[in-house]
Amino acid sequence: MFVLGLWGLDRGGMWRDEAVTFQVARRTVPQIWQLLHGVDAVHGLYYLLMHAVLGVHPGEVVLRLPSVSAAALTAGLVAALGARLVRPRVGLWAGLLYAITPMAGHYAQEGRSYALVAAGATGATLLLVRAVQGGSSWRAYGVVLGLTCWLHEFAVLLLLAHAVSLALGRVGVRVWRGWGCAAGVVGVALVPMVLVSRAQSAQVAWLREPTWQTAGGLLRGFLGPTDGVYWACLGLAVVGLVGVLGRRGALTCAGVALPLVVVPPAALMLVSQVSPLYVDRYVLYALSGAPLLVAAGAEWVAGAVGRLRLGGRRVPTRSALRNDCPHDDGRLERRPCCDCPHDDGASARRPQLLSAPVKAGPLSSSPLLTLTGVLALTLALIHQFPLLRDDRDPARRPDDLGAVSRVAAREVRAGDPVLFLPVQTRNVALAYPGAFRGARDVGLAESGAVSGSLYGKEVGAESLRRRVAGLERVWVVADRDLLAGRWRPGSPVERAKLAVLAERFVPGEESVQGDVTVRLYVRRPAVSGSRPGLRPPACCQR
Incomplete structure (x- = not known):
């Protein structure tokens, strides 16, 4: 996973969400804290973490390295779950399958929090299994899950998945009590973020209700986008x-993996039918369960x-003879344990079969079987290699602000006026300030760091009109769909930008990079015989 994550990590450009991480994380801690009061509180802990990371070296590769490391850790944790719930080779297969899944590789190369959330959620799931088996405390589970939810609040849906796993495992009252206390602490600790983020819900107003096609696309992303795989x-x-469903009081691999895959996405999709909140990256952590199910199958x-x-005869294996006692050290013989709630005092009367050597079946114990699974996964990797290679292309992201910045560096000169339409396109200049060095941002009133906003505070509509009206030419960095009229902005400032450009300027040369265009607008030539203050005739307004 780490090798695949490093492959093509330097794409030469950030897309808009990565650019937000990059420019926010380079602010001071007080400035980040000020920002979180008005926007992006859900990513606050991640921004503070990346502030420390980018303090070492502010670059695109360093920006993505935490995600690569987190994805590698997640693959290892998936392997640990498979080994603990079934056997080591199941863990090996599951971990390798996670590593070669294109969806995991995609978010391993993004400077956002989702790969870290996946690592935290998978680690919390492993701690859940260990706590049920008596190998760790519920305190560690609560701490890891709490931090994961502070990285992204929708990780709290993992509690629902874990509750279903405990129900499928038919655990005892003591386990429910321990889990309930940990879950309650996590919920209480998350209340401040929930209250603040609800006030910032306008940030996700662009989301739409998920459909059955959405669910099918997520399933294909979890299991493999190509038909064969x-x-x-x-x-x-x-x-x-x-x-x-396994023995009472014991978690099975399917009992842990199935709720992890199904419950968080299904819950978020159901809620999104009323208030749209679903994006596949918000439930990336649910991917960890899919390789476990496949490997178990x-x-x-x-x-x-x-x-x-063997003619239908079942051959007992070492794992089949292990008892459910959490104090079991994995040996074949059953040692008395006076502190164990599973010890009924009859261990001395139990058959001596448990202490006798057991011969595993020739197929089940053969290293060739393990290698066969690894070979199959290698073939799956080769089959999906074109998808993995194409994903390293910046064009596979929603936009490429690095390419836009290179156009601006080539065309915009010091002193040239620049207008960003809408305000979000200023992200290019914030992430790549060198490309706009010396240019005049005619719409900016206060920088984002000073105003506590993502993209800066802009002047009012009338002030903007006065600033632009006296210009002979202006460079416009704009959303292509907005300029084409495919959507209409709600902000009066954005509408004023469109109006003044239509009234007083005509478009000139243009360089298009994905959804963003860099276009030069020049003043409309005066119409002969027109008096000052009169608009040109309709035939000249194009």
Whole structure:
């Protein structure tokens, strides 16, 4: 995962969300704190973390390195879950499958919080399993999950998934009590962020209700975007559901993985039917369950093939003979443990079969089976390699502000006036200030750092008209759809920008980079015989 994450990490350009991370994280801590009171509170902890990271070296590669490291950690945690819930080779397969999944690789190369949230959520799930088995405290689970929710508040949906896992495992009252206390602390700690972020809900006003196609697209992203890999993984995942219900008081692989994959996305999609909040990256952490289901299904198939070769006889394995005692050290013999609630005092009377050596089936214990799974995953990687390669292209992101900045550096000269339409396109100049060095931002009243905003505070509509009216030419960095009239801004300042450009200027040369255009506007030539104060005739207003 780390190697794939480093491959093509320097794309030569940030897209708009990465640019926000880059320019906000380079502000001072008081300036970041001021910003969070008005916008982006949900990313506050991440911005503070990246402030420390970019303090070492402010560059695009360093911006993405935490996500690469987090994705590698997530792959390792997925492997640890598979090894703990089933056996080591299932962990190996699941971890490798996570590493080669294009969706995981995509967010491993983004300077945003989602890969870190995935690592925290997977770590919390592992701590849940260990706490149920008696190997760790609920305190560690609560701390990790609490920090993860502060990285992004929608990680709180993981509590619903874990509750379903505990219900499927039919755990006892003591486990429910421990989990309930940890969940309650996480919920209380998250209340301040929820209250602040609700007041900032206008930031997600652009979202729309998810559909069945949305759900299908997410499933394909989890299992593999290419048909061959998708259908193979889907079949194995369905087979992996065989063990969704296990022994009372014990979590199974399917019982942990299925709720992790289904519950957070389904809950957010249902809520989004009333108040749209769903974006696939918000539930990236649910991806961790998919490789576990697929690997568990592959293990079940391997066991079924082995039983067929043995004439239908089940061959007991070491893992099958292990008891449910959390104090079990993994040896075959059952040692008395007076402190263990599972010890009924009859260990001395139990059959000595547990202390006898057990021979595993030739297929199930063969290293060739493990290598066969690794080979299959290698073939899946080769099959999806074109997708992974194309994802390193900056054009695969919603926009490429690096390319826009290179156009501006080539065209805009010191002293030239620049107008950003809408205000969000100023992100280019904030992320790449060198490209606009010496240019005059005619719409800016206060910088973002001073005003506590993402893109700066702009002058009013009338002030803007007066500033632009006296110009002979102005460079406009604009959203192409806005200039084409495909959507209309609600802000009176943005409407004033469009109006003054239409009334007094005509477009000249243009350089287009994705959804953003850099266009020169020159003053409209005076119409012969017109008196001052009169608008030119309609035929000349184009």
